[in-house]
Amino acid sequence: MARLAAARYGKDNVRVYKVHKDEATGTQSVTEMTVCCLLEGQIETSYTEADNSVVVATDSIKNTIYIKAKEHPVNPPELYAAHLGQHFLDKYPHINVANIKVIVHRWTRINIDGKPHPHSFYRDGNETRNVEARVSREAGIELKSAIQGLQVLKSTGSAFYGFVRDEYTTLGETWDRILSTDVDATWTWKTFPTAAAVEQGVERFDQAFEAARTITLKTFAEDESASVQNTMYKMCEEILEKAAEVESVGYSLPNKHYFEIDLSWHKGYKNTGKDAEVYAPQSGPNGLIKCEVARS
Numbered sequence: 454m455a456r457l458a459a460a461r462y463g464k465d466n467v468r469v470y471k472v473h474k475d476e477a478t479g480t481q482s483v484t485e486m487t488v489c490c491l492l493e494g495q496i497e498t499s500y501t502e503a504d505n506s507v508v509v510a511t512d513s514i515k516n517t518i519y520i521k522a523k524e525h526p527v528n529p530p531e532l533y534a535a536h537l538g539q540h541f542l543d544k545y546p547h548i549n550v551a552n553i554k555v556i557v558h559r560w561t562r563i564n565i566d567g568k569p570h571p572h573s574f575y576r577d578g579n580e581t582r583n584v585e586a587r588v589s590r591e592a593g594i595e596l597k598s599a600i601q602g603l604q605v606l607k608s609t610g611s612a613f614y615g616f617v618r619d620e621y622t623t624l625g626e627t628w629d630r631i632l633s634t635d636v637d638a639t640w641t642w643k644t645f646p647t648a649a650a651v652e653q654g655v656e657r658f659d660q661a662f663e664a665a666r667t668i669t670l671k672t673f674a675e676d677e678s679a680s681v682q683n684t685m686y687k688m689c690e691e692i693l694e695k696a697a698e699v700e701s702v703g704y705s706l707p708n709k710h711y712f713e714i715d716l717s718w719h720k721g722y723k724n725t726g727k728d729a730e731v732y733a734p735q736s737g738p739n740g741l742i743k744c745e746v747a748r749s
């Protein structure tokens with residue numbers, strides 16, 4: 454005998470663009486997002502008995518993503534995700550949970566001759582601002598906000614020594630190395646009872662995003678890093694300090710290695726230790742260091 458242990462369905466990779474036209478100043482602002490919306494509820498019979506009467510078509514889910522982007526602000530993405538998720542619970546009594554993921558892509562305003570251009574933008578990196586909302590009848594609105602794909606490198610100010618040395622160890626200790634990673638930082642909010650509660654004090658989301666981004670970059674740059682582990686922990690601590698309604702902060706950081714190259718075979722060139730200038734960036738394998746820090 455088999456049974457349906459878990460099920461969710463919906464539309465993924467829905468690309469949405471929204472423009473805000475400020476008629477008074479003639480300035481336009483744009484947001485581009487990729488949205489995923491997966492529903493849970495009393496939908497078992499669609500899987501087990503070919504009963505489509507419980508299925509809100511994924512095509513209709515896609516349409517709803519557009520309609521809610523028209524009806525509501527899409528900024529901050531936490532608010533849009535909450536409204537979108539809440540809609541499915543309000544509209545369909547047999548749907549109990551809406552899982553929404555919003556990925557916001559960067560369009561940064563172009564400066565021309567030192568002045569912000571009213572309607573032209575450029576992609577200044579693949580970094581995204583992400584939100585995952587789980588909107589449920591039972592538990593309210595659980596929100597996770599994130600920065601993903603922020604690529605950083607420091608050419609000094611990072612060490613790694615004192616680690617376990619045994620018969621498996623070949624890595625040398627270093628007091629000066631290159632440190633590079635793609636930042637994936639996630640902060641989890643206290644649970645909100647309704648979309649209206651998300652809307653109240655909505656500035657908290659942009660403030661937390663700016664704080665998380667600034668703290669990540671500042672700590673990365675300024676910390677005399679003893680390890681990826683220790684530097685990321687400092688970032689988490691500081692974000693928790695700045696964002697009162699955030700319950701926990703986590704990072705997942707690849708350690709993107711840059712290997713020294715011994716060039717002494719060529720005319721005795723010195724290119725290791727303090728003389729290292731030319732390195733070999735590695736595609737893999739890479740370290741992967743993760744943590745989640747909560748309030749004690």
Ligand SMILES: O=c1[nH]c(=O)c2[nH]c(=O)[nH]c2[nH]1
Pocket residue numbers: 613624679680681682708740742
């Ligand atoms: O910051 C680091 N943490 C590690 O756990 C580790 N392991 C390793 O080989 N290099 C590094 N660097």
